[in-house]
Amino acid sequence: MSLPPRAVIVHRATELTELVARHGTRQQAGFFLSARGRDLAELDARHRAQQEALAAVSAAIPLDWRRAVAERNDLDRFGFGPEDVVIAVGQDGLVANVAKYLDGQPVIGVDPEPGRNPGVLVAHEPAAVAGLLRSELTAAAELRTMVAASTDDGQRLLALNEVYVGHRTHQSARYRLSTPDAQEERQSSSGLLVGTGTGSTGWCRSAWQERHSPLTLPTATESTLSWFVREAWPSPTTGTTCTEGMLKADQQLTVTAESDLVVFGDGIESDTLALSWGQRLDVTVAETRLHLVR
Numbered sequence: 001m002s003l004p005p006r007a008v009i010v011h012r013a014t015e016l017t018e019l020v021a022r023h024g025t026r027q028q029a030g031f032f033l034s035a036r037g038r039d040l041a042e043l044d045a046r047h048r049a050q051q052e053a054l055a056a057v058s059a060a061i062p063l064d065w066r067r068a069v070a071e072r073n074d075l076d077r078f079g080f081g082p083e084d085v086v087i088a089v090g091q092d093g094l095v096a097n098v099a100k101y102l103d104g105q106p107v108i109g110v111d112p113e114p115g116r117n118p119g120v121l122v123a124h125e126p127a128a129v130a131g132l133l134r135s136e137l138t139a140a141a142e143l144r145t146m147v148a149a150s151t152d153d154g155q156r157l158l159a160l161n162e163v164y165v166g167h168r169t170h171q172s173a174r175y176r177l178s179t180p181d182a183q184e185e186r187q188s189s190s191g192l193l194v195g196t197g198t199g200s201t202g203w204c205r206s207a208w209q210e211r212h213s214p215l216t217l218p219t220a221t222e223s224t225l226s227w228f229v230r231e232a233w234p235s236p237t238t239g240t241t242c243t244e245g246m247l248k249a250d251q252q253l254t255v256t257a258e259s260d261l262v263v264f265g266d267g268i269e270s271d272t273l274a275l276s277w278g279q280r281l282d283v284t285v286a287e288t289r290l291h292l293v294r
Helices: 017-025 028-034 041-060 072-077 092-099 126-134 201-211
Strands: 006-011 067-072 084-089 106-110 140-152 156-159 162-166 172-177 184-189 192-195 224-230 244-248 251-259 261-265 272-274 280-293
Touching: 006 092, 017 028, 017 041, 028 092, 028 140, 041 084, 041 106, 041 126, 067 072, 067 084, 067 244, 072 092, 072 224, 084 092, 084 126, 092 106, 092 156, 092 280, 140 162, 140 272, 156 162, 156 261, 156 272, 162 172, 162 201, 162 280, 172 192, 192 201, 201 224, 224 280, 251 261
Parallel strands: 006 067, 006 084, 084 106, 106 280
Antiparallel strands: 140 156, 140 280, 162 192, 162 261, 172 184, 172 251, 192 224, 224 244, 251 280, 261 272
C-alpha cells in the first residue's frame, strides 16, 4: 500500500523571533530597539502575517495527508521523500534555499506579505493553497533550471540561483579556470559566480550590470548558465581575459584550485564544498530541475 502524500511546510524564523532569541526576552528586545529610535510594532506585524499564513496553509492540507514542518536552518538535516509536496512560506529566497535539497518534488511558493516581496518564486497567497493541493501538481509545475558543482572527490552541490567559488572570507582566490571554448587562465579574483536564469534577477545580474556586459542573461527555464569572475587581478602570473561567458547544457566550466577554496549555493555559506590545492571542480547545468508550481 502506497503512502499518502506528505506536505512539508518550510519557513524561516521571523525577525521578531530572532531578535527575542538574541536578547533573551521580548522586553529586552523592545528596549534594544527603543534605544535606537524604533519599536516592535513593525516586527510584530510581520511576525503576525507569517503566523497567519502558516496557519492558513496548515488548514489547507487534506486531512488524509501526512505533514511536517522544517525551518530554513534545518534544511541540510531534513530528509525529503519522493512523495513530498513542499510549501515554502516566506520570501522568494526561501524557495531557492530548499530547492538544492530536492529531486523533483513540487514546490508551492507562498507569500505571507503580498506586495512586500517581488513574488518571483513565491507567487501564491495562502488562500490559494487548498486549490493547488487538489490539482495535478506535476502538470502545473514550471521546470526551472538549476546549476550543479561537482568535485573530483565526489562532492556535489545544487543551486537554483547561483554557485559561488572563492575564498571562504572573500579574500583573493587563486585558481586555474578552463572555459568551454578551450581557453585556460590562471586567475586571482574575488571569486567566481555561475548562475541560472532564475539567478539572473540576483547576484549574477548585479555583476552583469556593473560591468555593462554584452551577454544576454538566460531565462528561468532555459538550459543555459551565465558566469562572471569578480574583480580579476592582473599580475605577471594571473590574467583577466576570461571573466564572463555562457554555459550550455552539454558544456562545463572547470576550476582547479591553487589555494583553499569553498563552494556554496544560493548564499547558504553554512553548507559548502571544500577545495584544497590541486583539486578540480566542474560546474554544469544540473540534470535535476526545480518543479515550481505556478
